[in-house]
Amino acid sequence: MQFIALSEAPRLLPQVARWYFDTWGRHVPGMTLDDEQVRLEVFLQQDELPLLLLAVHDHEPVAAAQLKFHERTERPERLHWLGGVYVDQSQRGQGLAARLIEDLMARGRAFGVRDVYLQTERNDGGLYRRLGWKPLEMQMHASGVPVRIMQRTLSAAE
Numbered sequence: 001m002q003f004i005a006l007s008e009a010p011r012l013l014p015q016v017a018r019w020y021f022d023t024w025g026r027h028v029p030g031m032t033l034d035d036e037q038v039r040l041e042v043f044l045q046q047d048e049l050p051l052l053l054l055a056v057h058d059h060e061p062v063a064a065a066q067l068k069f070h071e072r073t074e075r076p077e078r079l080h081w082l083g084g085v086y087v088d089q090s091q092r093g094q095g096l097a098a099r100l101i102e103d104l105m106a107r108g109r110a111f112g113v114r115d116v117y118l119q120t121e122r123n124d125g126g127l128y129r130r131l132g133w134k135p136l137e138m139q140m141h142a143s144g145v146p147v148r149i150m151q152r153t154l155s156a157a158e
């Protein structure tokens with residue numbers, strides 16, 4: 001298993017867009033698969049944030065996670081967000097999401113990122129709580145589902 005930035009393998013963009021659309025995009029009124037592809041183009045810039053990290057196995061993508069800006073906008077001071085965490089069905093339950101997220105956070109630290117926010121449908125925080133995210137308030141997702149906002153401070157020493 002290899003972890004690489006989407007910017008290093010742009011040919012994999014359509015597969016990632018398909019995952020995101022099937023999981024979330026299709027629930028957002030008016031959203032299309034094309035829109036999802038266009039939204040991912042921002043991750044094709046090299047050596048800067050935002051960053052989409054992929055787990056690749058036998059040249060095929062099997063997981064994705066993003067470190068990006070302002071996934072939600074009601075609190076502009078919340079700059080950096082973890083989002084788009086997705087693991088292919090066949091690879092779930094083996095700690096892959098956790099490993100990918102930790103690698104992504106290490107890369108974020110190298111860019112000077114300190115506070116990282118996320119939104120999850122899991123009220124108990126699930127995996128994210130285990131990785132050090134703390135629960136904040138509830139908000140509404142664009143798809144109409146209530147989500148828990150969470151925050152983690154990356155320590156420079158980690």
Ligand SMILES: CC(C)(COP(=O)(O)OP(=O)(O)OC[C@H]1O[C@@H](n2cnc3c(N)ncnc32)[C@H](O)[C@@H]1OP(=O)(O)O)[C@@H](O)C(=O)NCCC(=O)NCCS
Pocket residue numbers: 023085086087088091092093094095096097098099119120121122125126127128130
């Ligand atoms: C959530 C997901 C990324 C987990 O991937 P994974 O490689 O199986 O994760 P890991 O093996 O590292 O960790 C599994 C843990 O994630 C938890 N989990 C499952 N869905 C979760 C969610 N939406 N939010 C937080 N934690 C979640 C599981 O309960 C499990 O917890 P446990 O270890 O305490 O039993 C994967 O199930 C997936 O892609 N789901 C569809 C997309 C999705 O819901 N993404 C999360 C958006 S917030």
